[in-house]
Amino acid sequence: MTTSVYLASASPRRKELLAQLGIEFSQFSVDADESQYPNEPPYEYVERLARLKACSGVKLGYTDRPVLGSDTVVVIDNQSLCKPRDEADFTHTLKRLSGNTHQVLTAIAFATQEKVLSCVVSTDVTFKTLTDEEIKAYWQSGEPQDKAGGYGIQGLGGRFVTHISGSYFSVVGLPLYETEQLLKTFLRR
Numbered sequence: 329m330t331t332s333v334y335l336a337s338a339s340p341r342r343k344e345l346l347a348q349l350g351i352e353f354s355q356f357s358v359d360a361d362e363s364q365y366p367n368e369p370p371y372e373y374v375e376r377l378a379r380l381k382a383c384s385g386v387k388l389g390y391t392d393r394p395v396l397g398s399d400t401v402v403v404i405d406n407q408s409l410c411k412p413r414d415e416a417d418f419t420h421t422l423k424r425l426s427g428n429t430h431q432v433l434t435a436i437a438f439a440t441q442e443k444v445l446s447c448v449v450s451t452d453v454t455f456k457t458l459t460d461e462e463i464k465a466y467w468q469s470g471e472p473q474d475k476a477g478g479y480g481i482q483g484l485g486g487r488f489v490t491h492i493s494g495s496y497f498s499v500v501g502l503p504l505y506e507t508e509q510l511l512k513t514f515l516r517r
Contacts, residue, residue, distance in 0.1 A: 331515060333438070334395045336385035341482065342398060345502040351511070353396070358384040362399075362410075370403040370433055375448050378435035382446075386439050394438045394514060400501050402477025404430040409477045415467050421478045422466070427457035429491075432477070434498040436507050438514040445514045449503040451494030453481070458488060 335346055338357035346353055360380050364373045381397030402409040404424055412418035429452050437446035471485060472478040479485030481492075481499045495503045 331511065332393050333511070334385055334390045334393060336381045336390075336395050336397045339398075339501055341480075341501040345497055345500060345504060346396070346507070349504060349508055351508075356385065356388075356390070358388065358397075360384055364408055364410075370401055370406065370408045370431075371448055371450075373408060374399050374401045374433045375435040375437070375446055378437040378448075379439070379444055379446050382437040382439035383444060386441055391441055394440055394511070396507070396511075397437045397439065398434065398502055400432060400434040400476045400498075402430055402432055404428065411474055411476060412472060412478045418467050418472055418478045419463055422458060422463045425455045425458075425477065425479075425488075426463075427455060429454040430477070432494075432499045434495075434501065434503055436503065436510055438511060443514070443517060445510060445517070447506060447510055449495050449498040449506050451492060451496075451498050453489055453499060454491040455488045456490045462488075 332352040335353045335355045336358045343355055358381050362377055377399035378397045382395045385395035409421050432451045432453055433448055435448045469484050471480055471483050481489055497504045
C-alpha cells in the first residue's frame, strides 16, 4: 500500500505495528477525554474513543490525508478495565484476570473532513492462575502502569497468557489485518 496517513497516537507499540504494514505515516498525539460514559457498553466506548481521536486529529488541521485513531480496552464481565491508577487497582485487576478469560477490544478509525469509518476487533485472552508474588513482581517491573488492563502481552505480561483466540496484534494495540482492510475500504468510499 503506497498511501500515507497520520497516526493520532503517542503509543510506541502502535507506531511499530503500523510500520509493519509498510504504510507511510506521521505520528502525533491528541488530548482526548477518555472517560467512559455511565452505562456505556465497552464495545461502544472503545469505538467512540477511536473515532474521537481520529476526528480530533482532523480538527487540529491534519487534513491532507486520513487520520488513524485507535484505542484498546480490556473487558471482563462486561466491565472495562483501563490503565491501573495505582498498585492496589492493578492488583485488583490482575486478580480478576487470574485464571479467567477476558476480552481485549481494539477499535480503529480513519477520518477525513468528509467521512469517518471505524471497526472494533475482539480477542479472547486466557490467563493462568497468578500468585500474589507474580502479581507483585510484575507491578515492580514497571511494565503494567501504562497498559489497558494492567498488562502487555508483547512484554513480561505475555507469560501469563495460556490461550488467545483472535488477533494477537489487536491485543498489542493495533490489529494489522483489520487496519489494512479498513484503510482500503476507506480509500474506496
